[in-house]
Amino acid sequence: MAQHKPGSLKQKNKKHKGKDGKRAQNKVMGAGKVNATVRKSAKSNAQKDLNNKSERLNRNNQLKKIKRDQVWLQKRSGASGTSGTSATTKTIGVLALSDFADPYACVQECLRQMGVASSIASESPNVFHAFDSIDKTHFTFLLAPTNLKRDQFFALELTKAADIIMFVVCNDALNELSAVIDETGLSAVSAMKAMGCPDAMFCVQNSSLGEAMDEGLSSSSTNSKKKGAAAYASRKAVHQYIEEHALLPDARIVDLDLARSNNMLARTLRSMNPKPISWRAQRSYLVADAASVQVQEQPQSEVSTSAEPRCKVQLSGYLRGRPMSVHSLMHLVGVGAGRIVKVSKGRAPGVAAGADDDLSPIFADKDKQDSLQLEAVGNGLMGEQTWPTEEELRMVGAEDEEEQEGEGDRNAGRDRRALKADQLIPKGMSSYQADWFMDEEGQVDFNGKATAGAAAGAGGADEEGDGSSIGDEEFTVGGGTISGKKSVAGSKFNSKGIPYTLKERQELDEAFPDEMDTPDDVSARVRFARYRALLSFRASPWHPKENLPQDYARIFQFEHFAGTQRRLLAESKAVEQMQMHHALQVRSAHKSGASGSGSVCGSVTSQGDRMDEDEEESEGEDSEGEDMEMEAPAAVDAPVSSGANRARRPSVAGSVGFNEAVDAGKITVAEADDFVQTGQYITIELEDVPALVAHRLQEYGFLVCYALYAHEHKLSVLHFSVQRHSGYTEPIKSKDEMLFVTGFRSFLTRPVYSESNLNCDKHKFERFLLSDRFSMASCYGPVLVSNCPLLVYKRTDPHADGSSNGSSNSRGCGEGWTLVATGTLANVEPDRIMLKKIILTGFPIRVRKKFAVVRHLFHDPQDVRWFKPAELVTKWGLRGHITEPVGTHGLLKAMFSGAIKQNDTVMLILYKRVYPKFPSFGLQIQ
Numbered sequence: 013m014a015q016h017k018p019g020s021l022k023q024k025n026k027k028h029k030g031k032d033g034k035r036a037q038n039k040v041m042g043a044g045k046v047n048a049t050v051r052k053s054a055k056s057n058a059q060k061d062l063n064n065k066s067e068r069l070n071r072n073n074q075l076k077k078i079k080r081d082q083v084w085l086q087k088r089s090g091a092s093g094t095s096g097t098s099a100t101t102k103t104i105g106v107l108a109l110s111d112f113a114d115p116y117a118c119v120q121e122c123l124r125q126m127g128v129a130s131s132i133a134s135e136s137p138n139v140f141h142a143f144d145s146i147d148k149t150h151f152t153f154l155l156a157p158t159n160l161k162r163d164q165f166f167a168l169e170l171t172k173a174a175d176i177i178m179f180v181v182c183n184d185a186l187n188e189l190s191a192v193i194d195e196t197g198l199s200a201v202s203a204m205k206a207m208g209c210p211d212a213m214f215c216v217q218n219s220s221l222g223e224a225m226d227e228g229l230s231s232s233s234t235n236s237k238k239k240g241a242a243a244y245a246s247r248k249a250v251h252q253y254i255e256e257h258a259l260l261p262d263a264r265i266v267d268l269d270l271a272r273s274n275n276m277l278a279r280t281l282r283s284m285n286p287k288p289i290s291w292r293a294q295r296s297y298l299v300a301d302a303a304s305v306q307v308q309e310q311p312q313s314e315v316s317t318s319a320e321p322r323c324k325v326q327l328s329g330y331l332r333g334r335p336m337s338v339h340s341l342m343h344l345v346g347v348g349a350g351r352i353v354k355v356s357k358g359r360a361p362g363v364a365a366g367a368d369d370d371l372s373p374i375f376a377d378k379d380k381q382d383s384l385q386l387e388a389v390g391n392g393l394m395g396e397q398t399w400p401t402e403e404e405l406r407m408v409g410a411e412d413e414e415e416q417e418g419e420g421d422r423n424a425g426r427d428r429r430a431l432k433a434d435q436l437i438p439k440g441m442s443s444y445q446a447d448w449f450m451d452e453e454g455q456v457d458f459n460g461k462a463t464a465g466a467a468a469g470a471g472g473a474d475e476e477g478d479g480s481s482i483g484d485e486e487f488t489v490g491g492g493t494i495s496g497k498k499s500v501a502g503s504k505f506n507s508k509g510i511p512y513t514l515k516e517r518q519e520l521d522e523a524f525p526d527e528m529d530t531p532d533d534v535s536a537r538v539r540f541a542r543y544r545a546l547l548s549f550r551a552s553p554w555h556p557k558e559n560l561p562q563d564y565a566r567i568f569q570f571e572h573f574a575g576t577q578r579r580l581l582a583e584s585k586a587v588e589q590m591q592m593h594h595a596l597q598v599r600s601a602h603k604s605g606a607s608g609s610g611s612v613c614g615s616v617t618s619q620g621d622r623m624d625e626d627e628e629e630s631e632g633e634d635s636e637g638e639d640m641e642m643e644a645p646a647a648v649d650a651p652v653s654s655g656a657n658r659a660r661r662p663s664v665a666g667s668v669g670f671n672e673a674v675d676a677g678k679i680t681v682a683e684a685d686d687f688v689q690t691g692q693y694i695t696i697e698l699e700d701v702p703a704l705v706a707h708r709l710q711e712y713g714f715l716v717c718y719a720l721y722a723h724e725h726k727l728s729v730l731h732f733s734v735q736r737h738s739g740y741t742e743p744i745k746s747k748d749e750m751l752f753v754t755g756f757r758s759f760l761t762r763p764v765y766s767e768s769n770l771n772c773d774k775h776k777f778e779r780f781l782l783s784d785r786f787s788m789a790s791c792y793g794p795v796l797v798s799n800c801p802l803l804v805y806k807r808t809d810p811h812a813d814g815s816s817n818g819s820s821n822s823r824g825c826g827e828g829w830t831l832v833a834t835g836t837l838a839n840v841e842p843d844r845i846m847l848k849k850i851i852l853t854g855f856p857i858r859v860r861k862k863f864a865v866v867r868h869l870f871h872d873p874q875d876v877r878w879f880k881p882a883e884l885v886t887k888w889g890l891r892g893h894i895t896e897p898v899g900t901h902g903l904l905k906a907m908f909s910g911a912i913k914q915n916d917t918v919m920l921i922l923y924k925r926v927y928p929k930f931p932s933f934g935l936q937i938q
Contacts, residue, residue: 084596101149102150102175102176102281102286103152103174103299104152104153104154104174104175104178104281105154105170105171105173105178105210106119106153106154106156106178107166107170107177107178107179108162108179108180109179109181109192109193109194109198109200109201110181110182112182113181114180114182115155116155117217118178118215118268119153121268121277122278122281123142125271125275126142126145126146127144127145128144136712136713137713138156138157138714139154139301139714140155141153141301146282147282149282150360152301154170154173154174154713160711160712162197164196164199164200164203164831166712167200167201167203168203168204168207169345169716171207171210171289172297172345172716172755172756173345173716174210176210176211176212176213177204177209177213178213178215179201179213179215179258180214180217181193181197181215181217181254182217183216183218183246183247183250192250192253192254193253193257193258199739199831201259201260202739203831205260206801206831207753207801208289208292209260210287211263211285211287212260212263212264213264213265213266213280213284214254214258214265214266215268216247216250216265217268218269251265264284266280291755291800291801292332292333293333293334294333294334294581294584294798295333295584295718295798296332296333296334296335296340296688296718297716298329298332299332299714299716300327300715300717301328301329301330301714302327302328302329303325303326303327303709303714303715304326305324305325305701305705305706306324307321307324308321308322308323308324308699320702322699322700322701322702322703323701323703323706324697324699325344325350325698325699325701325715326697326698327698327715328358328694328696330360330691331688331691331693332690333690334584334588335584335588335687335688336355336687336688336690336719337687337688337719338354338374338375338376338686339352339377339380340352340720341381341382341724341725343717343718343719343720344701344705344708344715344717345715345718345757346708346712346758347704347708348701348704349701350384350699350700351698351700352376352381352696352697352698353375353376353699354374354376354697355373355374355376355688355694355697356373356697357373357692357695358693360693382724386726386727387566387727388566388567388568388727514742517743518780521779521780527853528851528852530869530871535872535874536871536878537879540922542559543850545883545920545922549776550769550771550772554847556845557843563792566727567727567842568723570840573840573841574839576723577797580722581798584721587687588690591687591690716756723795723797724797725794725795726794726795727794728792728793728795728842729791729792729793729840729844730791730793730796730837730840731789731790731838731841731844732752732754732763732788732790732791732835732836732837732838733786733787733788733789733836733837733838734781734802734804734833734834734835735785735833735835736781736832737834739831740832740833743780744765744806744833745780745781746765746778746779746780747762747763749807749932750763750791750805750806750832751804751807751829752793752803752804752805753802753803754793754796754800754801754803755796755798755800756800757796757800760931761792761793762791762928763790764789764790764927764928765778765781765788766778766787767787768786768787768838774845775845775846777848781832786835789804789833790846791928796837796840799836800837801834802835802836803831803834804831805830805831805832806829806830806832807828845925846925846926847923848926849921850922851920852869852870852919852920852922853868853869853919854866854867854869854917854918854919854920855868855917856916857903859912859914862907862908862911862912863905864905864906865903865905866904866918867903868902869902870902870904871901872902873897875902876894876896876902877897879920880894882922884906884908884918885918885919885921886908886918887919888913888916890908890909890910890912891908892907892908892909892912892918893906893907894906906918
């Protein structure tokens with residue numbers, strides 16, 4: 013069969029314009045560009061594999077070197093990006109979680125396992141120093157005094173000073189399982205977790221169970237095996253109880269009785285690497301191993317002119333965290349702030365004197381230091397006052413003359429009647445009604461003889477429906493009787509005149525939020541004179557500098573706090589990175605045999621930096637995570653010097669980290685020389701320290717001090733994001749006195765709570781701290797640059813003090829205070845607007861489409877005229893405004909945006925700005 017064959021004239025259709033089209037390629041690549049041709053490599057596949065393998069090996073070696081350098085920096089200088097402490101020094105905080113636990117026996121067992129016959133002598137019986145010859149590490153054990161053994165504030169002190177927390181519990185077969193950690197211990201652990209708990213371990217004490225288990229394992233008798241099995245089951249139950257209730261999943265559990273043979277306690281402490289705590293790693297701090305206090309004889313600054321005595325304090329210890337500026341102020345935890353006089357190189361406990369002990373110290377420059385004045389000194393005579401111009405005075409005078417001419421004799425008659433204060437008005441009759449019975453001479457005729465116009469006027473008022481004949485208790489609408497009693501919303505007393513409890517007031521506030529009754533004994537325009545109505549809570553303007561309280565003259569304000577915060581933290585970080593880079597350069601030069609080393613304010617080659625030859629050889633062979641062997645803690649190799657002594661050491665200009673910091677504008681050469689290297693054992697001399705430091709040192713046995721950033725000793729308005737603690741169910745009212753423990757500071761204050769609105773510059777005030785969401789707590793307090801956690805304590809014992817300094821009696825100062833909320837610092841801003849909202853409610857008694865006569869919103873027609881510009885809203889979503897007052901009992905006519913119903917509620921919403929309050933006896937920062 014013949015088939016058709018297409019010829020040369022066959023139609024060829026154009027291809028579909030898809031992703032391979034020219035226009036599509038131009039859109040992706042751009043017009044005028046062409047694809048680059050891939051050149052075929054002339055190398056073989058084996059050569060490609062060889063290149064890839066060498067690149068991978070090179071990259072792995074670089075990563076290994078970076079990690080090894082990080083470990084080295086952590087071990088020697090305690091970089092803030094790691095743990096904030098040197099690996100050659102570890103501070104152990106020992107805390108008992110029950111009355112049966114013995115922390116002193118636990119410390120003695122740890123010293124025995126380390127091979128320390130006796131601890132290094134300490135000035136306090138609560139502080140033990142020991143040197144581990146195996147791990148080449150200096151240990152410091154901090155124990156609670158006898159009267160503060162179960163104090164929750166002492167537990168918080170350990171979170172500010174310790175690198176590792178050792179919780180001591182007792183597993184006694186005679187006690188219940190719940191007695192392993194009692195309620196006080198659980199509260200302490202919960203507070204420490206909220207503050208930022210360091211690495212933790214649990215030491216279980218129980219000699220009877222340990223002997224039973226040893227007897228069961230060594231003996232073949234049935235009774236011994238049963239004892240051993242019971243002991244093992246009890247030990248397992250204790251471990252499960254600790255894991256479930258302590259809520260520290262990473263904590264290690266060590267049985268002291270079972271660890272005696274294999275030294276498990278000492279081995280656990282050696283292997284633990286302290287984790288970083290962010291708020292501590294962002295600043296410099298020092299745990300004093302030795303301290304001396306003497307009374308300051310002559311005033312050294314402006315704060316010394318006060319009646320409170322001041323002291324000089326000398327502290328010695330290892331510098332932790334970030335490098336410290338010698339021109340900064342120092343805050344002693346639980347005491348207050350002091351001024352640095354000088355910083356010198358110290359000698360660690362148990363270390364022999366070296367040849368570098370007599371090097372010159374560095375002195376602080378008072379011109380570069382911040383003032384110790386906490387509050388601003390305002391001038392009451394310099395208050396801002398605007399005086400009206402002559403044109404404004406003429407305009408006001410003309411308006412007054414027009415009003416006087418228009419009112420005429422009516423004003424004069426009112427003035428005459430006002431002078432007759434001794435006239436009698438019948439009971440139940442207002443002054444407006446009494447005017448209808450007044451004759452020409454201003455005398456009231458009580459015989460009921462009124463003019464026809466007066467009677468007509470009175471009748472017209474009744475016909476208008478002013479409701480004057482209707483009683484306050486009940487009235488008739490549509491043939492039915494409706495009770496006219498006031499609601500209980502916003503009132504402090506119930507219907508029987510008995511005041512509400514705080515719990516009942518909170519329940520009323522939740523049931524009727526922001527609702528308040530208009531008082532009948534005080535005029536509304538007087539009672540709510542400071543309130544105003546807003547057309548829109550979000551968009552209506554409210555100037556932050558308007559009508560500020562007198563307390564705002566005592567505070568400081570930043571032009572841009574966020575920028576200041578970033579700048580201060582960036583400068584500190586730049587100095588730290590610069591010193592880390594320079595330390596690596598010195599280390600490389602030391603290994604290669606180069607001569608000469610130097611550092612910023614002292615050599616980085618602090619304790620353990622003089623490594624043995626065996627360590628240098630093993631360092632290149634071992635992996636990056638393997639611990640290095642170090643010598644015993646030694647004195648610092650180079651002086652902490654400045655000024656004239658700077659010529660004695662080489663400059664760090666030219667190092668990689670220094671050049672990057674200078675190019676970024678974060679630090680200068682002169683500023684870098686005033687920072688002390690982290691990880692050194694130094695001695696700081698302070699002056700203008702509050703005299704409370706002597707009692708604090710005697711009570712606790714140790715001191716902890718933190719370096720302050722610039723402006724951190726200035727009073728301002730702090731805002732914290734807080735949430736109620738799950739274990740506290742009582743009401744927390746705004747402006748109640750609270751104890752704020754934030755980071756290394758604690759102070760009494762009276763905060764106000766508010767919402768946190770992201771799309772609005774105004775925030776609604778909350779009368780009570782709610783439990784279902786985060787709120788913002790605003791208070792007066794010292795400035796904090798770094799974000800610090802917050803613990804809020806409420807006074808449950810009226811005799812408890814908020815000093816957190818301990819007590820001379822048998823009970824701890826933590827008794828009488830309850831943890832009610834936790835949070836963190838959000839901002840420092842005095843211009844944050846917090847508005848208190850109130851809702852005045854009324855209900856319509858007569859309605860006609862969009863019009864209604866409203867009752868119980870006000871009680872005086874003058875109040876109706878005063879609030880006439882304000883907008884009204886209803887609970888059913890209508891908006892309206894006041895047209896005119898009706899009668900003399902505060903009734904009003906209103907017009908709404910739609911037809912109003914009889915069962916609707918009319919509301920007038922008013923706002924007032926609120927501010928925090930100072931405590932009754934002033935702000936005390938400790």
